[in-house]
Amino acid sequence: MSLTLESGLAQIRFETLAECSVTRARAGLLHTAHGTIETPVFMPVGTQATVKGLTQRDLHDDLQVGILLSNTYHLYLRPGHELIARLGGLHRFMSWPNAILTDSGGFQVFSLSGMRRIDEDGVVFQSHLDGSTHRFTPESTVDVQLALGSDIQMVLDECPEYPVSHEYARESMHRTVRWARLAGARFRERMRALSTVHALFPIVQGSMFPDLRRECAEALLELDTAGYAVGGLSVGEPRPLSLDMVEATEGILPRGRPRYAMGVGMPDELPEYVARGIDMMDCVLPSRNARNGYLFTSQGRVIIKHARYKEDERPVDPKCTCYTCTSYSRAYLRHLFQSGEILYSALATRHNIQRYLDIMREIRHAIISNSFPEYLRCVRSASAEAE
């Protein structure tokens, strides 16, 4: 199923099924060329075309992931988007049947690359792998993402660090808007010759200044895109500020299109974003923290190396139905972690991703059953540490 925008392009389609009567939360369906996704949705991060430690069968059959995220910057540098295109595109290359969202690489250029130089036409940067010099432009990142064949693509944006001056944030935000126009024009031009369905989301920037965020969102509306992303979050700012920035543009971004908050958040923050009208989120926390021994449970966190779990026969989370929790004890996971075994990472990642997906399912159920405000109150009063 697809939506035909005023521009005449076939796009992904978003359908709202239920709206919270108190907050801005909504539950919906996102129809893509690679399946329909229930929203709000959490997208596991597969930076290098893999969610570290999990097979695609784990993600698809066991965890029932409908969409995952991959990184343009990393795949462009290695193995290269042209190689992936020659091998049939990213879905085929990584054997993933469901939807894929790719970022534009902007965030990685600004956070990973040793050297970068921004001008009005794009950014020149050095690879963090071998120091080689590359250039991303709004147009080239559309071409790279189309070569990958991702369902939902992001425009190249500038993601300023935190904090920056209002003056710099304003200049940077205007550049992001200009780049979004250029990327949008390239995308429309390329799509005319393609029979496949893709969407390109522009990204709201403006650092931590609500006036710039609003100005940016207003300017991006003219692009009439199938969805909108809110970027520049989780760059070191206090957490309440990130939520304020999402709130600043909620009333401007069209209600009929999905909104994606990039790179957030902790489990207790997921419903906070949803309450502010967010439909899609991604974060490396569940997988990265899993590998570091930090497990999220319905009763709070479990730091698996703690001696208190040495002889603990209970599963990580007694309420969780994942393979890890239905098969193994905390004592065994602690042993694997302490021994540096590969299996630990696989089992821990599987559980943490399941926890995030479960939270999104709980949120969605609460919205549909009209009990989301109550759900939000419970999350806010819950303690952080598991028994």
Ligand SMILES: [Zn+2]
């Ligand atoms: Zn589990």
